[in-house]
Amino acid sequence: MIRHVHYVWLSAMIFFAITGGSIISACAGEQQPSGGAPFWEEIDFNKEECKILKGLASEKEKLAEEKKVLEATREEVNAAKVRAEAKIEELEKIEADIQALLDKLERGKNKKVKRLAAIYNGMKPEQTAKIIANMDMPSTVEILSNMDEKTVGKVLSFVSPALAMKISRALASP
DSSP states (O other), X not given: OHHHHHHXXXXXXXXXXXXXXXHHHHHTTOOOSSSSOOGGGGOOOXXXXXXXXXXXXXXXXXXXXXXXXXXXXXXXXXXXXHHHHHHHHHHHHHXXXXXXXXXXXXXXXXXXXXXXXXXXXXSXXXXXXXXXXXXXXXXXXXXXXXXXXXXXXXXXXXXXXXXXXXXXXXXXXO
């Protein structure tokens, strides 16, 4: 019995290799298109063996289909990866352009602030104090940070003590 099972499995494997898995036609008793009668046509498959062989053929077809699906999915993933890398590269370029514009804007702003600081340095401290008393705190701190320290001290002596304290705290904080 064991030899018979081995013979059936060996015959099935040879049959698969030669016919490319066309076991269903052999089980149905159809002739294979060839010149002479091949040896596998002489194999007498019983119903159980045909059922097993048909199951193997079916499984082989399923695996071939799954392989096709997997290949298609792999191609889609690779294409998506290429698109994502292109988008990342594009976004990095945009980020660099934005950073360059921000740097340019900051340099222009710093230039204007330094110019204002130079103007206020040239004014009398009483006049500068009147102007600063009406300015918002961030602008005041930015301008005073770019002025000469002695001039800033004189200007602060002409504003109210409460405002001088707020400005001093703002100038001291990082």
